[in-house]
Each structure stands twice: as structure tokens, then as C-alpha cells.
Amino acid sequence: MNSIVFLFVLLQSLTQYPQPMGDVWDEETSLHMKVHAEQQELERFWLEWEMEQLALEQSGVGKYLQLLAVALLLVVLLVLWFMGCKRSMRREEPEEESVNASEDEGGNEVDDHVQENIGRMLVERIQWPVQDLQAGCEWTTDLMDNYMVYFGHILSNSFYPVLQRAIGVGSAFEGWSPREQDVVYRVLIPMTPPRGHSFHLELDSAGQRHVRNFRVRVQLECTCTREQQAENMLCFLHHPEEELRRNQSLSLLHTLCTSSYLDVQKTARWFYQLVRAIWPALPQSHNWHLVLLPSTRSCQFKVTNREASFRIEVVFGVQRGDSDIFVSSQPGYAGTPSTLWLESYDVAEMKFFKHIARQAPPDSLHLRCLQFFSHLQLGIGFSTYTMKTIVMHLLNIIPVSQWCRRHFLRRLMDISERLLLSLEAKCLSHFIVGNQRLPEEITLPPDVQTAEPPNLFLRLVMDPVACSQGIGEYLDLQRRLVAILKPDN
DSSP states (O other): OHHHHHHHHHHHHHHHSOOOOOSOOOHHHHHHHHHHHHHHHHHHHHHHHHHHHHHHHHTTSOHHHHHHHHHHHHHHHHHHHHHHHHHHHOOSOOTTOOOHHHHOOOOOHHHHHHHHHHHHHHHHHSOOOOSOHHHHHHHHHHHHHHHHHHHHHHHTTSSSOEEOOOEEEHHHHHTOOSOSSSOEEEEEEEEEOOTTEEEEEEEOTTSOTTSOEEEEEEEEOOOOSHHHHTTTOOOTTTSOHHHHHHHSOOOGGGTTEETTEEOHHHHHHHHHHHHHHHGGGSGGGGTOEEEEEOOSSSEEEEEEOSSOEEEEEEEEEEEOTTSSOEEEOOOOSTTOOTTOEEEEOHHHHHHHHHHHHHHSOTTOOHHHHHHHHHHHTTTTSOOHHHHHHHHHHHHTTSOGGGOSGGGHHHHHHHHHHHHHHHHHHTOOBOSSTTOSOOOTTOOOOHHHHHSOOOBTTHHHHHOHHHHHHHHHHHHHHHHHHHHHHSOOO
């Protein structure tokens, strides 16, 4: 065991010895050195612990096995040192970094057993949310299905948007949540035009470059056909306005639109009225209490009883062709005009996680990795969507079979390293837009599939202060990670 420790300390000193970079280091270089020192410290903790576990496994085994372990450890440490050197030289493009070491983790039986024990211990020491997300998703789906029955009856002869069955999206329906409490169950309700109307999506070229916004132009269509005349519907285009006003409800242009464009805020207010009016007729109203929550671009409400509480957010969307991309009412940047609808990738991302779930073994921890980091970064500055994007990129290149308990520590380190590389390169590519490696069941419009992926870290390129701040926030995240994962003395 002493020989193992000696080799470890020797090679660790090689990896930590700073390379000369001149007499004066700038602030960014100093921050990078601190970051790598934090990473090496965490790796040192766990290598020492692994060696102790390996020694326990080898007690009672011959001297040959111990010497073999020393040799294997030497090789592993040399590989780690080489990877550290290689990583320090590549700062420009982290998108397709090598994951060969991660993908080829088949070690000997003793090492696998050690990694399994480490993974088990980590899973046990991390405090996980206790809320049953699957039960909450099922309850929310049942509630929205009941609502849809009444929507169909009430709106069948109106000229309001036709509401389709709600689609569960967001973290809860993907199987994870950054918070133990206040889980939000988000659903997207696709809308299609009513009779005598059509929707036309117009890209807003005046919007921010990294955000694609659309306007939904509502156009009246001729209904002077025998079939629609049999429904006693007057044509909005070819009947006198006085006759229309006297004998037919107002068109969508006069109810939920602003200057011929579908208005997000008017649509949200209209939907709030529907939710409030229909609630007493639902079976859930007998045992649950409904509280409507304020929102201008969606409909948010909470349903509670003595044992449970569910917070639900309903966003509205118009589908782009037959694809999994919608323009939706989801909140945008501050001051977003009410006639702007943001391009949403929620459905495509939900389908990606469903695809991974079908491929993953029962003991896969990929969602726990995401949940761990999304909770870890709360209050630091990184967004939950940043951590989700990093995990989706890794799921797309690391086989899903290698997200089990014995790979748990390595996957956590992969996520941390990908975040650091992205910060250093000031680039984190959007996962859906421009991705040519998505599962076949995810359908994208041609312009989304071939577009240049937006850089989620564009602000770091534009603002040097934000870049230094991002590295500092990473250091804070790394300290939290060390505090949680550091083995007990």
C-alpha cells in the first residue's frame, strides 16, 4: 500500500506543478489555475479513497495481484496526467471533445467492484428529492384530459382557437427536478385555427440574434362552400358586416388578436377564464382546491388538498408544420411584446429524454446526474438550462449503458469538465438547433436542422467581465461539489 501512495504522490505532483507562463499572470490565467487545482484536489481525494478500497479488496490475495494493481494504477495516473496536459492546450472548441476514456471503462473485476462501492456510497450520501414526479405527472395529465373534454364542448361552435390534447414538457415530465419543493408541472397545449381562419408564422427579424421569435398572423378564409353553409356558418369575407354582427359570433381577429396577430396576453387571460369557469364541473373539484396564480404569458395555478399540492403551468403553442418544434407563449426576455411567440424546443427535448429512458438500463443514473448538478448550481449563477444542455450533449455521445452506479463519479466529473471547457471556450452550443445526431423520432423543420447552433454563452464573448465572473462561479460550484463528494476521514 505504501508503494501505491508513493507513486500516487509522485505523479500527483507532476500534474499539479504549475507550468511557467511569464513573470506576471493576468486575472483570467489565475482563475483558470485555481479551477484546475480544485479539480485535481477532488480527483486526489477519490484516487486515495479508491486505493484504500483496492487494498481492502486485495487483503488475502497474493503479492502478484498487488504488484499488478500498482502497475495498473501507474498507467491510470499517467493517462490522467496526459489528459490534463491535453485539456490545458485545447481552449477553443469543447463541443466534440474526446470521451474515449469515458466510453472504454471496462476494467478488471476488482476495479469494477471498487467503482460500484464508490457509486453506491455517493448515491446514499446525496440528499435526493422525495417527491414522486411520476405520480405528479400522471395526476396532471388526468386533470388536463378532463379539462380537454369540456374545452371541446364549450368551444366546438366558437371562433376561438381549437385546443388540442396537452403535452407534458419540462423537467418534471422528463423525470427530474432542480428543486425538492415547488415542482412545476408544465404542459403545452397546441392550438389550431378555428373554422374560417388560418395561422401563418412570420419570423421576427428584429429580435435578438440568439432567440428566434415569431408572430402568428391570423387570416380569414372563405367559407362559401356547401358543406360549411350546411353548418349555418356565414363567410367572414363575403357576408355583410351588419349581418355577421347580428347573426354570428365575432371572428378571432376581434377577440384574441392585436393588429391581425394572435396576442399572447389576451390568449392567457381567455384561458384563465376557461379554467376558472370549468373547474366546478371537474371531478377533482370535490377533493381539491384551485388557486389561480398571476402570469401574463401562460396560465399558472395550484391545486391542493390535505395531503398534496401540485403547481401547474399551461403554455400555448402553434406547431411548425408536422415537426416537434412549436412557437409558444413561454416567457421570454424582459419587455417581450405580446404578439411575439418564442420558438420552443420543449417537446423535442422531452422526446429526447423519453428516447434515452427506453434505451437505458433500469439502474441508470443519468437523471440523477442532471438533478444533482441542477440543484447544486442553485444560487450560484448558472442556469438550470445550462446544466441540462451539458447533460444532453453528454448523453448523445456517451453510451447510456455507462451511466450506471459504477460510472456515477466519472459522469459527475464529465459534467464538471464539460462546463469548464465551455466556459474557457466561451461557447456552449444549443442541443436541438443544428444537431444532426438526434434520434429519428424527433422531427425538426429544415431550417432548424441546418441552422448554426446558437451559443448559450454568447454573453461571455461580448463581456469580458461576465467571463471572469463565470469562472468564479464555476469555482464556487466546484467547492460545493468537493464538499459533498469528499470522502469522510
